[in-house]
Amino acid sequence: MARKDPGPKVDRRKFLTGVAAAGAATAAATMSTPVARAAEPAPAPRVPSALPPSMHVAQAETGTPREPARVPGIPGSDFMVDVVKTLGIKYLPANCASSYRAIHESLINYGGNKQPEFLTCMHEESAVAMAHGYFKVAGKPLMTLCHGTVGLQHASMGIYNAWCDRVPVIVVGGNDLDAATRPPGVPTFHSAQDINALVRDFTKWDDTPVSLQHFAQSFVRAYKIAMTPPYGPVMISLDAGLQQEPMRDHGEKPYIPRYVPTAPPQGDSGAVKEAARLLASAQNPMIVADRAARTPNGMKLLVQLAETLQARVIDQGGRMNFPRTHYLSAPPTAVSNADVILGLELSDFWATVNSYTDNAGNGGIGTNSTRIKRDTKLISISSVELNTKANYQDFQRFQVIDVPMAGDAEATLPALIEAVKQAIPNERKAAIEKRGEAAKKAYAEGHERTRAAAALGWDASPVSTARLCMEVYAAVKDLDWSLVASEGNVSNWPNRLWPMEKYHHWLGRSGGYGVGYGAPASVGAALANRDLGRFSVSIQSDGDLMYAPGVLWTAAKHKIPMLSVMHNNRGYHQEVMHVQRLSNFRNRVANLGGDMGPVGTSIQNPDIEYHKLAESMGWWARGPIKDAAQLGSALREAVKVVQAGQPALLNVWTQPR
């Protein structure tokens, strides 16, 4: 498609023709011997399974290919690098692939391997998840490159997580479109008509540029779309021919469009006014936030709104929305007392106000019940309503909302705060203050209950998740720490007990709940934190790490310091409970097969020595730690290692949840 210019032919074709001819000759030489022998009257001697290489085979396997003539002119991929550089993309995590070899070469040689710097990854899903984690700290997107077919299939789960978590990632897949000229064999297996179709259901936008000018427009447009709330991943199919061909020496040089950020969408002014009226007149307004704070400023705005109303805030944790130390911070159960609920960028409004119990009720499909009072008014501000697609069901169950707004919550908050201030009548101000006093009392009592619960099993072996989390906190509390991932469910202790107050203290979760996010996303986030001088700590689950543990090597290779503390409960614990539940419903004893959990759900016998795995890839590592009393000193040692610039891992055997 992109090879309309009959100008200089790329010599790779001649080279590949030579290779093909050599291969054919080899095949003919190999085949001729048994055919000739079949014609002889005497039985042929037994042929060994591996014949010695013929001269042709030896030449094809070990010989140096003829040096291809240098392609004259400026490579198209050099121009592509010029385009990429205008956007200030700092890193490019990727697993190398021939379908993007031309832009790869331009990036590291012509581009000097700076802005972006290539980070060697061992799996495409790891590369995307690194970009995912990086954005949640830096607020700036990364791009990744992959084979358009096999690589993109590996990358797809990471892209789905980014889609569900509303995170921009620029994915560029190499693809050789021209069936008449692309190399046969592997490169053709790795080509497709429309690679973007694979991820179109969970990307915001995609394109297949057919000229360099088209690429420049597509890339800047992709960046702009990805960075307009609701954020999301975008996809560009990059033709191998377009990368490799030189720029044409006739006509005007392609221009690079200037990137100008698009202002985020705000909620309708009339709806904002109505929402303010409901909130100002409510007896017990409640704010629920999931991905409300896109930036640190979003947190400040939410505090301002909450204090204006003296309304309690339930932070569902998609982002760090609200300080956990604020007296208006409330647990999810607080929703039951509300008469007005404001939902900000909720990924699941239905489940916020209803509950589903996975029991044998309703013919085995489980039972639903409401969490709120009948007349509670519901308000929603969500940008995701602007970007809903049909196939994947991340839009969740349908919930009727009284005042729904399609708009970005953070961008709408300033107008809502002003509207609320104007809507609060003077005679309500004393009652609102009194509400704040009640919230302070509820917060103090809740904190006390939480600490009492954490003390249960404090000295148990394996280590309780509460003990694990508080030992980790004690080791990092005096540093500018950032909890870059908390995977595998540790009963939410960090959010319940750590005094999280800064935006980078908590980064949220994967979005799509695709296991395998934690390890690479934490490395990506740690990369961003490294550049900001922060200390990164991750609570890393066992099952998550084993999806693509090669990211440990990437962290060591690129000197990304972080402390990874294993929550090693030796099982895919969510599934342990699912299979147990179904066994009970069917009145059968769960088959444990010699493990602790039902067959197929345990990660034991043999136990994985994660500390050795990490050590083999350049990490400082210790373990397994089964005695809680040994954890504190090991953590202090590990923190020093990380402060010296090396990643460190502690393999801790833990309670299940």
Next chain:
Amino acid sequence: MRGNRTRLTGYLLLVVTVTAAGLAFSRAAAAAGSPEKGKTAYVQHGCWQCHGFVGQGGVTGPKLAPDPMPLEALSAFVRNTRGGMPPYQRAILSDADLADIHAYLQSLPKARDYKSIPLLNQ
């Protein structure tokens, strides 16, 4: 779903069932409860999955120990629960095993006062 369902009927049914099942529970089995056997049964029957190895509880299940509920109440709940926890019928968890599990939970020491734990007072 809001406002369209009451759980009162379910609760009443559970209370009645709890009482009936408690009366039916073998007091002989309760008396024979063995903490050692109960520790094994606790793991084999998957109690640890949601409640932890020492019954400390977590987001997936409430605490069971220390100070477990009376055996009769535990039995009634385990046999008839309609909540998040799946029921264990006698075919998969015998009265004797349940009594052993209860004995194990009773044997677990009291938790430390959180105020005496420096890490919970940082």
